[in-house]
Amino acid sequence: MSTATAPGRRTRPATRRRRGEGGRHQGRVALLFISPWLIGFVVFMAYPVLYTVYLSLTDYDVINDPSFVGLDNYRELMGDEKIRLALRNTFVYTLMSVPAQLAVSLGLALLLQRAGRAAGFFRTAFFLPKMTPPVAVGVLLLMLLNGQNGLLNEFLGWFGINGPNWTTDPAWVKPGLVIMSLWTVGASVIILLAALQEVPEELLDAARVDGAGWWRRLWHVTVPIISPAIYFIVVVDTIASLQSFTEAYTAFFGAGNTTYSNDAALFYAIYLFQQAFEFLHMGYASAMAMLLFVIVMVVTAVQVMLSRRYVHYTGGAR
Structure with a gap:
């Protein structure tokens, strides 16, 4: 054995x-x-x-070697009035653009859900503007939102509405930029349309039998089920809005543009670009970049914490 x-x-x-x-x-x-x-x-x-x-811990002008200055750049950030202006503009734009993009995306997705055989064509049509170069969108902004002969004001004039000076009135600069941001919501529309197609029809039928109208079915059945897709779009759009640069820079700062209200469109990323590549304050710009990184991380962390309460995943997971 x-x-x-x-x-x-x-x-x-x-x-x-x-x-x-x-x-x-x-x-x-x-x-x-x-x-x-x-x-x-x-x-x-x-x-x-x-x-x-x-x-960010150095004094660096790109031409000469960096010299260590410790936390001086960060102390200077705290006293820079333009930093406050740029942050305020960026936060206001973000608070306006993210809900607007989400609302328009969801509305278009709901319409596409009812488009039947034409849905494929409209999906492509809505997504194509996403492929437009951001510089072209900035130029398009000046053409469409010109206060004197812009197409948007011409359209409003048909209804007897005297349109504002979108590009010269500081109060309307950011709303104009938000309107132009809606040009590229095609990707969000496709994501939400895919989520809507996963909503169980039997739940909607049960709500309909219980007497729930369209709005109550949308708010109490559809939105909770597609909340993971909504959460993803909100996070991505928030990060993109906090880093907004190209469209606003092209429209209000490009090619020595001094005609329009630059201060109202001075976003944080634009001021960072100016410090780095126009004034050659690369060390200071690096400190600004680290501050933006921290802001994005904090905002995203808050959204993650809120998602545990408001985002519902299939199978009961949160």
């Missing part, structure tokens, strides 16, 4: 050894496959972020 089991006992360490070698081999293969992503992350993400942290 002992001689029969002895060979089996001797082979177990060898089996475990082969399994361990196989696991290590699989690990090396997996590492090989993900190495392009790892290299890209280190080169294009991790290193630039760490180098920006270093530059």
Whole structure:
């Protein structure tokens, strides 16, 4: 009996050894496959972020070598009036644009849900503006929202409404930019349309039988079910709005533009760009970049915490 089991006992360490070698081999293969992503992350993400942290602690004008100044750039941030102006403009624009984009996206998605065979055409039509270069959108803003002969004011004039000076009146600059941001909601429309198609029809029928109207079915049945898609869009649009740059810069700051109300359109990313590449205050701009990073992280963390209460996932998970 002992001689029969002895060979089996001797082979177990060898089996475990082969399994361990196989696991290590699989690990090396997996590492090989993900190495392009790892290299890209280190080169294009991790290193630039760490180098920006270093530059934020220096006085650097791109031409001369950086000189270490400690936290001086951050102290200067606290006393810069234009920082406050840029942050205020950015937050106001974000609070206006994110709800507007979500409302328009959801409305278009609900309409597409009823489009039947034409839904494919309209999905493409709504998404194509997303492919428009942001610089072109900035130029388009000046053409459509010109206070004297812009197409939007011409349209309002048909109804006897005297349109405002969208590009010169500081009170209407940000609303005009919000209107132009609606030009590129196509991606959000597609995401919400996919979520709407997953809403169980039997739940809507049950609510209809209970006497719920269209609005109550939308608010109490549809919106909770598609809340994960809504949450994703809100987070992505919020981050994008906090970093708004191209359209506003093209319309109000590009090519030495001094005709329009620049202060009302001075977003944080624009002021950061000016400090870095117009005034060559690269160390100060790096400190601004780190402040924006912290702001985005804090805002996103708040949204994540709120999502635990308001976002409902299938299967009861939150």
